[in-house]
Amino acid sequence: MNVVVVGSGIAGLTAALHAHEAGHIVTIVTKGALGDGCTGFAQGGVAGVYGPGDSAERHAADTMDAGAGLSDAVAVEVLVEEGAARIAELIARGVAFDRGADDELLLGREAAHSHARIVHAGGDATGAAISRALVAAVRRTRITVTEQAFLADLIVTDGTVRGIRLLIDGTARALVADAVILATGGAGHLYAHTTNPVGTTGDGIAAALRAGAEVADLEFVQFHPTILAEGPAFLVSEAVRGEGATLIDDEGRRFTFDSHPDGELAPRDVVSRAIARQAGVQGSPVRLDATMLGARMLAARFPTIDRVTRKRGFDWAREPIPVTPAAHYLMGGVVTDLEGRSSVRGLFAVGEVARTGVHGANRLASNSLLEGAVFGARAAAALDRPWLRSRSVRLPRPETVPNRDRSAFDRTALQQLMWEEVGLIRTRDGLEHALAVVRDWRATAAAPSTAAEHEDANLLLLAEATASAALARTVSVGAHHLEPALIGV
Numbered sequence: 001m002n003v004v005v006v007g008s009g010i011a012g013l014t015a016a017l018h019a020h021e022a023g024h025i026v027t028i029v030t031k032g033a034l035g036d037g038c039t040g041f042a043q044g045g046v047a048g049v050y051g052p053g054d055s056a057e058r059h060a061a062d063t064m065d066a067g068a069g070l071s072d073a074v075a076v077e078v079l080v081e082e083g084a085a086r087i088a089e090l091i092a093r094g095v096a097f098d099r100g101a102d103d104e105l106l107l108g109r110e111a112a113h114s115h116a117r118i119v120h121a122g123g124d125a126t127g128a129a130i131s132r133a134l135v136a137a138v139r140r141t142r143i144t145v146t147e148q149a150f151l152a153d154l155i156v157t158d159g160t161v162r163g164i165r166l167l168i169d170g171t172a173r174a175l176v177a178d179a180v181i182l183a184t185g186g187a188g189h190l191y192a193h194t195t196n197p198v199g200t201t202g203d204g205i206a207a208a209l210r211a212g213a214e215v216a217d218l219e220f221v222q223f224h225p226t227i228l229a230e231g232p233a234f235l236v237s238e239a240v241r242g243e244g245a246t247l248i249d250d251e252g253r254r255f256t257f258d259s260h261p262d263g264e265l266a267p268r269d270v271v272s273r274a275i276a277r278q279a280g281v282q283g284s285p286v287r288l289d290a291t292m293l294g295a296r297m298l299a300a301r302f303p304t305i306d307r308v309t310r311k312r313g314f315d316w317a318r319e320p321i322p323v324t325p326a327a328h329y330l331m332g333g334v335v336t337d338l339e340g341r342s343s344v345r346g347l348f349a350v351g352e353v354a355r356t357g358v359h360g361a362n363r364l365a366s367n368s369l370l371e372g373a374v375f376g377a378r379a380a381a382a383l384d385r386p387w388l389r390s391r392s393v394r395l396p397r398p399e400t401v402p403n404r405d406r407s408a409f410d411r412t413a414l415q416q417l418m419w420e421e422v423g424l425i426r427t428r429d430g431l432e433h434a435l436a437v438v439r440d441w442r443a444t445a446a447a448p449s450t451a452a453e454h455e456d457a458n459l460l461l462l463a464e465a466t467a468s469a470a471l472a473r474t475v476s477v478g479a480h481h482l483e484p485a486l487i488g489v
Contacts, residue, residue: 001383004029004164004177006151006204009039010127010369011351012183013134014086014376015340017093019181019383020143027144027175029166031184031199034145035135038185038196038352039369042127043237043304044110045097045120046090046373047366048083051107054115056080063367066112066267067360068478070217075357078338079367079374086373087119094133097121109242110365111265118366124237124302130369146175150451151203154180154211154347161211161346167451179346179383182208183376186330186352187462192412192419193326195224195235199455204353206458208334209465214343216355217332218462219469220479222363223424224328225271229285231312233326236288236305238365241265243301245290247275248320250282252289269362269479272325276424279324287320325424329368331359331479332469337388340379345387348379361478409441411456414463422467427483435467 001024005016008030020026030036047059059080064071091097097119098106109116121129138145148168155163155174163176184204188196209215225247226236241247241264249255259274260266266274275286290298295317299306309316334342334349336356342349351372358371407413417437421430441460448454476482 001025001178002176003027003179003181003383004175005181005183006030006164007037007183007185007351007353008034008135009037009183009185009351009372010130010134011372011376012181013138014373015181015183015348015350015380016143017134017137017141018377018380020141022380022383024383027146027177028138029146029149029151029164029175031148031150031203033147034138035131036197036199038200039127039372040131041195041197041235042130042369043124043235044239044366044369045108045118045126046083046087046369047113047118047364048080048087048370049105049107049117049119051116054117056083058114059083059117062112062114063358063364064360066362066364067358068362069360070477071360072357075338078378079358079371082374082377083370086370086377089377090130090133090373093137095121095129098123108239110238111241111271112262112267112364118239120239122303123300124239124304127369150454151184151207152454154207156211156344159345161344167454170450179348181340181348181350181379182334182353183349183351183372184353186333187459188327188330190415190418190459190463190466191221191327191423192415193227193233193324195227195233195326195328201455202458202462203455204349205333206461208342208344208347208349208353209461211344211347213347214335215333215465216335217361217469218330218466219473220331220359220361221327221423221466222268222329222331222479223272223325225268225275225325226288226323227326228309228312229322229324234308235326235328236321236323237302238268240288240290240302240305243293243297245288245293247271247323248287248289249278250284255286267362267478268365269481273424273481275323275325285322285324288316288323289320290316291318291320293317327423329363331355331361331363336375338378339382339385340375341382341387348382350376350379361480407437409445409456409460411459414438414441414459418463418466422463422470425481425483426470428471431467431471435464435471438463438467
């Protein structure tokens with residue numbers, strides 16, 4: 001079978017390697033260089049190694065709790081039961097996870113986990129280590145790699161995906177395939193502040209929407225609580241709080257306990273909103289206090305964070321550092337079954353682009369790399385199996401609606417609109433305003449021709465879908481938070 005994998009993070013590279021090892025002809029298409037994307041930036045680790053008193057069942061329970069009861073129990077069971085095999089596979093492919101003096105894997109704990117079950121590599125450079133190992137594994141095979149190639153659209157014939165359309169150096173090209181596996185990541189650049197690298201513009205989800213694929217849960221956008229508040233967005237791993245760092249206000253008070261009994265280790269959506277509210281009250285960023293961990297431990301356990309914070313003028317071993325939330329991860333996406341099949345024949349989706357049901361309304365920390373590895377492998381294994389899903393949906397055409405300010409479109413204006421109205425804290429009035437503006441922008445937009453114009457079109461499409469989904473969910477749950485006084489109004 002001729003298989004095209006679009007994207008080269010952990011999900012795409014895992015799917016490609018498994019498909020190749022199963023005898024398929026595989027081509028990886030990636031927007032940047034092989035291994036670019038969010039995986040290489042992941043400071044957190046991979047959940048799924050269980051020490052004394054811990055188990056897959058406990059991991060599943062934590063995942064369900066973090067997902068606010070909306071996670072799919074069967075998908076979660078698959079994740080935790082197959083996680084150990086995927087972690088062992090990563091080790092076999094060359095990922096050197098951190099180990100103690102006894103050569104046992106070191107296990108860390110992060111927010112909303114009841115036990116230490118997370119493995120890291122290079123302290124806070126897990127994603128980079130995984131990316132290097134998987135890229136090297138691909139390079140050792142006969143997998144074809146096409147870099148600097150923009151996914152313009154899917155080729156659909158008689159309701160079946162038959163390949164993809166690309167832009168390479170501004171030239172349109174077609175690539176025929178028996179199956180397409182989307183592994184293009186999320187849409188962090190819908191927002192003015194994001195941890196995602198440039199280029200995370202929802203291209204895969206948008207292409208799937210245009211092809212008629214079912215999407216769901218786009219309203220569930222996770223904001224990471226602790227981004228360094230000065231300079232370009234830089235994530236300060238949740239593992240820092242897992243080791244004992246605290247969040248404090250201007251008076252040194254640990255304010256997160258006002259919102260949740262677990263304080264700094266509450267689910268990410270709770271901590272992010274607590275930080276945003278406190279920053280609004282005091283008119284300045286809150287601070288992450290890691291001074292109690294000491295300079296030696298911080299440098300050894302978090303070498304990347306230590307280097308960057310010091311480069312920006314902070315000695316976090318001596319003083320708390322200013323932090324703020326930023327858009328981090330999309331729980332929704334292309335709806336798939338447990339083998340990565342979408343509602344359109346021939347189209348698979350894995351990783352952040354997919355909505356497997358694992359994350360529900362709020363992703364549990366360090367489940368994303370695990371999900372990419374588990375479901376990437378499962379999609380590859382399903383390539384030869386009968387197609388059990390086939391139900392495309394019709395994409396609504398953009399309509400002109402009253403726009404209160406008739407502002408001109410540019411990407412910065414869209415990102416600010418989404419940040420203010422479809423961000424951490426939402427109101428029905430704000431969502432309706434955002435939807436009206438976005439629909440007006442879409443209705444008056446010219447047909448895209450360049451890669452940048454295609455990105456803008458994709459962001460506009462996803463902005464409309466996200467605001468619509470947020471309006472349709474009339475109660476607060478997980479990462480979707482409506483101001484209480486306006487719920488249901």
